[in-house]
Amino acid sequence: MLTLRQYRRLATQHKNGVPAEARLIPGFYGAVFAPLGLLLFGLTSFQNVHWIVPIICSSFFGVGMVFAYTSTFTYLVE
Numbered sequence: 001m002l003t004l005r006q007y008r009r010l011a012t013q014h015k016n017g018v019p020a021e022a023r024l025i026p027g028f029y030g031a032v033f034a035p036l037g038l039l040l041f042g043l044t045s046f047q048n049v050h051w052i053v054p055i056i057c058s059s060f061f062g063v064g065m066v067f068a069y070t071s072t073f074t075y076l077v078e
Helices: 002-011 022-043 052-077
Strands: none
Touching: 002 022, 022 052
């Protein structure tokens, strides 16, 4: 939703069409979430930590990869 609002704001600013680089904005969030997820996964993957905690922390990595992949793919297609 946050990236959609940013994209709509850019669409109102550029009357002739939004530049393709506007599709890369979610990739910035993915560049933060992916390494953060790996770091949290590594810090919580000890035997005395409950098994669900690393799984939850790895979801940050998954979200980061989705953001990075979709933003790159839509930039290349557009």
